[in-house]
Amino acid sequence: MACVKALAESPGLTSIPSTYNFTQNQHDHEAVSEIDPEDSIPVIDFSLLTSSSPDQRSKVIQDLGKACRDWGFFTVINHNVPEKLMEMTMDACQRFFNLTEEEKREFAGKHVLDPIRCGTSFNASVEKVFFWRDFIKVLVHPEFHSPNKPVGFSEISLEYCKRIRQVARELLKGISESLGLEFCYIERAMNLDSGLQILIANLYPPCPQPELAMGMPPHSDHGLLTLLTQNGICGLQLLHNGKWVNVNVVPNSFLVNTGDHIEILSNGKYKSVVHRAVVNNKMTRVSLAIANGPSLDTVVEPSKELIERQSEAPAYIGIKYKDFLELQQSNQLDNKSVLDRVRV
Ligand SMILES: O=C(O)CCC(=O)C(=O)O
Numbered sequence: 339m340a341c342v343k344a345l346a347e348s349p350g351l352t353s354i355p356s357t358y359n360f361t362q363n364q365h366d367h368e369a370v371s372e373i374d375p376e377d378s379i380p381v382i383d384f385s386l387l388t389s390s391s392p393d394q395r396s397k398v399i400q401d402l403g404k405a406c407r408d409w410g411f412f413t414v415i416n417h418n419v420p421e422k423l424m425e426m427t428m429d430a431c432q433r434f435f436n437l438t439e440e441e442k443r444e445f446a447g448k449h450v451l452d453p454i455r456c457g458t459s460f461n462a463s464v465e466k467v468f469f470w471r472d473f474i475k476v477l478v479h480p481e482f483h484s485p486n487k488p489v490g491f492s493e494i495s496l497e498y499c500k501r502i503r504q505v506a507r508e509l510l511k512g513i514s515e516s517l518g519l520e521f522c523y524i525e526r527a528m529n530l531d532s533g534l535q536i537l538i539a540n541l542y543p544p545c546p547q548p549e550l551a552m553g554m555p556p557h558s559d560h561g562l563l564t565l566l567t568q569n570g571i572c573g574l575q576l577l578h579n580g581k582w583v584n585v586n587v588v589p590n591s592f593l594v595n596t597g598d599h600i601e602i603l604s605n606g607k608y609k610s611v612v613h614r615a616v617v618n619n620k621m622t623r624v625s626l627a628i629a630n631g632p633s634l635d636t637v638v639e640p641s642k643e644l645i646e647r648q649s650e651a652p653a654y655i656g657i658k659y660k661d662f663l664e665l666q667q668s669n670q671l672d673n674k675s676v677l678d679r680v681r682v
Pocket residue numbers: 538540554559566568573574613614615625627
């Protein structure tokens with residue numbers, strides 16, 4: 339199937355093919371609210387997490403716990419990843435999408451767990467309505483993969499993803515502690531040394547009828563933490579207290595969200611939050627999501643320590659991460675439908 343970039347570039351395109359019309363599927367743009375300055379996405383100062391002052395560290399751990407409980411999304415600033423490296427990675431992704439259709443076809447991939455897979459929509463083989471999105475997904479850890487084009491992609495993404503793993507690991511230490519667990523609880527229980535990390539770049543070209551199309555449908559992310567950056571163009575919305583909220587771009591920061599496996603592990607204390615990407619008719623939006631998850635063979639279940647301490651019943655059954663991932667990637671992307679299957 340041709341990529342949406344080529345479709346968007348067809349001369350004189352003024353309307354979208356009906357196969358991209360998402361309005362039948364509850365396209366409730368009206369529900370979008372502007373962020374209330376009193377209740378906006380929390381900001382976490384990463385430098386305080388690694389601070390030698392115990393007071394500062396315990397304060398930021400509290401903030402992190404609150405952010406996970408109330409929002410499931412937070413902005414991370416002072417993260418130590420060089421801005422230049424962030425720009426170069428975004429640029430490398432843009433250059434990937436600018437390869438010719440034929441060059442990109444080489445990386446099409448067939449199976450959902452193929453190490454390199456580029457395509458359009460989410461899972462075009464099972465979808466009736468397509469999303470206004472092209473993507474490339476690359477498995478970058480525990481084994482590093484990379485397309486051999488464009489120039490520099492491999493070196494830049496290797497370094498970037500390594501830096502992101504360091505940030506994710508620190509955040510997961512803080513999240514462990516915020517749950518009252520030992521700081522290294524999550525990294526041990528999830529076998530992070532061989533944790534799966536996926537680079538996902540999304541391209542949303544200008545769309546002549548943005549109100550009818552959808553870039554990415556409402557969904558939660560599967561892993562533990564996703565770190566997202568974008569090329570300065572807004573489009574991400576998250577569901578907060580029953581309303582779609584526009585996410586603003588904070589330069590030189592990561593937007594982080596907790597995935598389904600944090601929800602399972604924390605026995606529902608921290609939820610994965612449903613989000614979607616809408617499109618616009620003026621500018622190409624590129625987002626870069628780095629998903630950090632358990633190792634593929636880890637069976638994730640609610641933490642026994644948490645459950646015993648609080649005399650709770652487990653609210654989810656254990657599932658191997660690989661099985662969860664295959665289910666999510668080979669079906670239609672639909673809210674929290676895979677997580678719903680493992681709820682008790
Ligand atoms: O483009 C975005 O901002 C969202 C991307 C996303 O949700 C994803 O790749 O899982």
